[in-house]
Amino acid sequence: MPRSLLIRDIHTLVLMDAENTVLRDAHLYIEDGEIRQVGTRPAKLPRVDRTISGRYAVAVPGMVNTHHHLYQTLTRACPAAADAELFDWLRTLYPLWARLDEESVHVAALAGMAELLLSGCTTTTDHHYLFPRGHSRLIDAEIEAARRIGIRFHPTRGSMSVGQSKGGLPPDSVVQGESRILADSERLIRQYHDPAPGSMLRIALAPCSPFSVSPELMRATAALAGRYDVRLHTHLAETRDEEAYCLNRFGKRPLDLLEDAGWLNANTWLAHGVYFNRSEVARLGRAGVGIAHCPSSNMRLGSGSAPVLALRRAGCPVGLGVDGSASNDSSHMLAEARQALLLHRLLHGAAALNVADTLRMATVEGARCLGREDIGSLEAGQRGDVALFDLRDVGYSGAGDALSALLLCAPTRVSTLVVEGRVVVEDGELKTISLDPVLARHRRLAARMQGENWRRGGDSNSRYP
Numbered sequence: 358m359p360r361s362l363l364i365r366d367i368h369t370l371v372l373m374d375a376e377n378t379v380l381r382d383a384h385l386y387i388e389d390g391e392i393r394q395v396g397t398r399p400a401k402l403p404r405v406d407r408t409i410s411g412r413y414a415v416a417v418p419g420m421v422n423t424h425h426h427l428y429q430t431l432t433r434a435c436p437a438a439a440d441a442e443l444f445d446w447l448r449t450l451y452p453l454w455a456r457l458d459e460e461s462v463h464v465a466a467l468a469g470m471a472e473l474l475l476s477g478c479t480t481t482t483d484h485h486y487l488f489p490r491g492h493s494r495l496i497d498a499e500i501e502a503a504r505r506i507g508i509r510f511h512p513t514r515g516s517m518s519v520g521q522s523k524g525g526l527p528p529d530s531v532v533q534g535e536s537r538i539l540a541d542s543e544r545l546i547r548q549y550h551d552p553a554p555g556s557m558l559r560i561a562l563a564p565c566s567p568f569s570v571s572p573e574l575m576r577a578t579a580a581l582a583g584r585y586d587v588r589l590h591t592h593l594a595e596t597r598d599e600e601a602y603c604l605n606r607f608g609k610r611p612l613d614l615l616e617d618a619g620w621l622n623a624n625t626w627l628a629h630g631v632y633f634n635r636s637e638v639a640r641l642g643r644a645g646v647g648i649a650h651c652p653s654s655n656m657r658l659g660s661g662s663a664p665v666l667a668l669r670r671a672g673c674p675v676g677l678g679v680d681g682s683a684s685n686d687s688s689h690m691l692a693e694a695r696q697a698l699l700l701h702r703l704l705h706g707a708a709a710l711n712v713a714d715t716l717r718m719a720t721v722e723g724a725r726c727l728g729r730e731d732i733g734s735l736e737a738g739q740r741g742d743v744a745l746f747d748l749r750d751v752g753y754s755g756a757g758d759a760l761s762a763l764l765l766c767a768p769t770r771v772s773t774l775v776v777e778g779r780v781v782v783e784d785g786e787l788k789t790i791s792l793d794p795v796l797a798r799h800r801r802l803a804a805r806m807q808g809e810n811w812r813r814g815g816d817s818n819s820r821y822p
């Protein structure tokens with residue numbers, strides 16, 4: 358692999374530094390995975406292993422996806438769940454997901470990660486919480502996929518321990534005992550977690566939601582995370598149904614439950630955060646809790662809209678999450694950023710959120726949610742994660758400002774993508790894996806998993822290889 362990479366003559370380079378600097382005719386020099394030089398005047402550079410032209414490109418920091426369930430790419434647009442709200446959507450899909458195994462998780466992760474990379478995302482998390490009996494190595498299968506495809510990966514060891522027989526939402530067949538969950542969480546941290554700067558893989562711990570784990574597991578997970586200095590993640594305040602469940606079962610609002618379990622601190626980032634009231638927003642801001650805002654998923658399931666502007670004003674880092682992929686049903690990071698921009702303009706007016714701040718959520722603030730200071734901007738000293746979009750694309754034709762075009766025009770595929778100094782996408786094609794056979798396998802696995810529901814939707818499997 359080349360040690361040094363020069364991207365020269367970049368039409369528009371968006372640094373995402375504190376001053377929102379945008380450079381024209383710029384260059385970016387990466388060595389050993391780190392950005393060593395960035396600027397407009399070609400500085401004297403050492404011998405370069407590889408040079409790429411950025412003459413027609415707008416370059417932005419590789420985007421950071423802060424919430425996802427990659428396995429759900431196998432149940433996208435599932436007919437039986439197409440028009441349901443969260444609890445019914447989950448009840449419909451849990452039995453299909455009970456068919457997961459290591460191979461299907463691996464292939465689903467490859468498909469989802471490919472879609473993310475091609476949309477400009479260089480770092481993703483994943484929240485995997487469903488372990489059918491006999492299949493305990495599903496996170497390992499995802500990690501193997503991330504290594505093959507070359508994405509920076511923050512998998513979370515998710516968990517569900519309260520099945521229907523104990524008053525929870527998921528069927529008993531997909532929940533695990535709490536001691537087993539904690540032991541496997543510890544195994545994964547010891548086996549894979551790399552805290553070093555530039556790390557390509559960090560583990561976090563992620564009980565699924567208040568309606569599928571016990572408060573005891575939340576507390577024990579926080580203690581384990583503290584022992585190993587890894588981060589905490591969960592779904593919170595996503596729907597009114599969840600709020601009602603918490604009030605009925607525990608006599609508390611979701612955020613009070615979280616605080617009681619020792620989670621209200623800057624080591625935690627939460628998915629959704631739709632139903633926080635004003636005082637809760639202030640508490641979250643004071644604590645520095647990160648929020649993974651998932652506008653497409655929230656709109657798709659009709660859940661509501663997170664108070665994103667207030668959360669940011671309160672001091673929370675707010676990142677973006679594509680979520681899903683069965684509740685979006687996309688893993689397109691640039692499309693998610695556009696969705697966030699449009700949603701909050703719809704709610705608060707066109708001046709409420711600008712393009713640069715939206716892109717800041719998709720990059721720097723997302724990185725902060727994952728506890729990263731070394732990614733999210735294109736300043737010297739940061740890791741070499743860069744997304745280039747080709748301004749010659751038909752969708753950008755005629756655009757006056759390249760940065761605005763990225764979010765105001767229809768989302769496109771990235772032309773070049775660099776992760777840790779490695780060219781992962783070139784000319785709009787993945788270079789690390791051969792995608793077609795992966796997608797052929799993915800379609801077959803999805804058809805098998807969706808089974809009866811697939812056929813009820815009127816589709817036949819015969820059109821797939």
Ligand SMILES: [Zn+2]
Nearest residue numbers: 592628680681
């Ligand atoms: Zn989720």
